[in-house]
Amino acid sequence: MNPRIGIFTYGDDPHGHLIKKKVEEQHGAWCCLIPCDELALRGKLTWSTQSGDPALLPTVDGQTVDVKTLDALWYRRMSPKQILPDGADATYHQHINATVERVVEGILANEFQGRWVSHPVATRLAENKLVQLRAAARAGLRIPATLISQDPARIRSFCSQHPGAIIKPVATPRGVELARTAVVSQELLDSDDVLALTPAIYQECIPGERHLRISVFGERCDAALIEAKALDWRFDLNVPFRPYPLDGHLEQGLRGTLHELRLVMGIFDVKLTDEGEPVFLEVNSQGQFLFVEGLCGIPLADQFAAFLVDQVLQPVSSRQNVDIW
Amino acid sequence: MKLIPAVFFQKKVDGIEAAAKTPERLELFESELREVVGGALRAAGGAVRAVPTGGPDGAGGLTTYSGSAGWADVMQADDCTA
Numbered sequence: 154m155n156p157r158i159g160i161f162t163y164g165d166d167p168h169g170h171l172i173k174k175k176v177e178e179q180h181g182a183w184c185c186l187i188p189c190d191e192l193a194l195r196g197k198l199t200w201s202t203q204s205g206d207p208a209l210l211p212t213v214d215g216q217t218v219d220v221k222t223l224d225a226l227w228y229r230r231m232s233p234k235q236i237l238p239d240g241a242d243a244t245y246h247q248h249i250n251a252t253v254e255r256v257v258e259g260i261l262a263n264e265f266q267g268r269w270v271s272h273p274v275a276t277r278l279a280e281n282k283l284v285q286l287r288a289a290a291r292a293g294l295r296i297p298a299t300l301i302s303q304d305p306a307r308i309r310s311f312c313s314q315h316p317g318a319i320i321k322p323v324a325t326p327r328g329v330e331l332a333r334t335a336v337v338s339q340e341l342l343d344s345d346d347v348l349a350l351t352p353a354i355y356q357e358c359i360p361g362e363r364h365l366r367i368s369v370f371g372e373r374c375d376a377a378l379i380e381a382k383a384l385d386w387r388f389d390l391n392v393p394f395r396p397y398p399l400d401g402h403l404e405q406g407l408r409g410t411l412h413e414l415r416l417v418m419g420i421f422d423v424k425l426t427d428e429g430e431p432v433f434l435e436v437n438s439q440g441q442f443l444f445v446e447g448l449c450g451i452p453l454a455d456q457f458a459a460f461l462v463d464q465v466l467q468p469v470s471s472r473q474n475v476d477i478w
Numbered sequence: 479m480k481l482i483p484a485v486f487f488q489k490k491v492d493g494i495e496a497a498a499k500t501p502e503r504l505e506l507f508e509s510e511l512r513e514v515v516g517g518a519l520r521a522a523g524g525a526v527r528a529v530p531t532g533g534p535d536g537a538g539g540l541t542t543y544s545g546s547a548g549w550a551d552v553m554q555a556d557d558c559t560a
Contacts, residue, residue, distance in 0.1 A: 167515065
């Protein structure tokens with residue numbers, strides 16, 4: 154059987170294009186990229202009640218794919234905003250966005266019978282920091298003491314109990330300025346109007362300079378150790394990155410967290426205390442991983458392509474496809 | 479204008495910091511990726527729209543991605559649906 158794999162992501166997503174190429178060249182599988190932000194632009198979205206009719210999504214190469222024929226679907230990105238064709242009346246942009254999103258949701262829910270990587274509902278829920286903290290704790294991982302609030306009195310009380318507490322956003326929409334993790338300042342604690350504007354994550358600071366970025370694809374875990382003084386290492390990558398072996402207990406906790414969240418992959422951020430104890434910070438259900446390969450040579454793209462092809466051989470469990478729609 | 483708490487630190491304490499330089503090995507990796515999938519991307523983009531140029535793609539290159547800072551972009555928001 155020649156596996157047929159779909160990748161649902163932005164039309165210009167390098168992760169998507171690279172994995173498509175590897176799936177095709179290294180595994181001889183058929184693979185298409187469905188450009189989630191260009192669906193209105195490319196057209197051809199089609200579904201009908203006739204059982205013999207195809208359920209069509211446009212692909213990046215100008216063709217269409219019948220969702221019923223796909224064996225696995227890497228659901229990497231879903232765009233809330235469609236690129237419109239020249240001359241389209243911007244008045245209707247929101248209408249078009251909502252319509253396309255609803256039609257795609259319906260096509261996938263009704264017609265895709267293959268293996269999700271990962272299921273859209275599970276993916277969306279797992280992006281919720283509140284949900285994933287609980288899941289990690291249930292899986293046996295240590296999590297930092299955390300308060301998510303917009304109540305100035307509660308925030309001040311939490312920060313007085315956890316000197317040096319940090320703050321980070323609950324969500325980061327695509328295209329907006331990234332907020333870096335920072336220590337909560339007294340100036341912020343004195344600013345009721347800022348604290349009350351929106352909830353944020355206030356968290357016990359985990360001391361240490363050793364961070365782990367761990368890619369978990371199915372059963373496989375690959376970790377990179379990042380040695381950085383900064384609380385948020387993402388803003389300066391000129392720090393040591395190297396492959397890091399994980400102990401079985403941590404691997405079990407990571408896989409257990411994915412199981413709790415009904416995900417089949419996840420990119421974890423973990424910090425090691427000065428004593429070497431791993432502390433879960435967050436999991437990104439469709440996190441970036443190519444930069445880790447670039448910085449320390451772990452062949453993550455090859456591994457992910459193999460994982461994706463292997464998904465075709467996995468049973469489509471009822472839990473993955475029925476329970477959560 | 480009111481700030482949200484999560485960016486208060488950046489705006490009030492740090493101000494705007496200059497972006498750190500991309501590590502050389504990551505730049506090299508990105509250029510290799512361009513060789514590997516550049517053609518496919520150009521073909522895909524060229525079919526429907528002009529490829530924008532001159533944007534901050536993290537490697538000083540020619541292509542700007544929608545909301546992305548580069549080929550091996552760590553700064554892109556990790557969320558699937560955000």
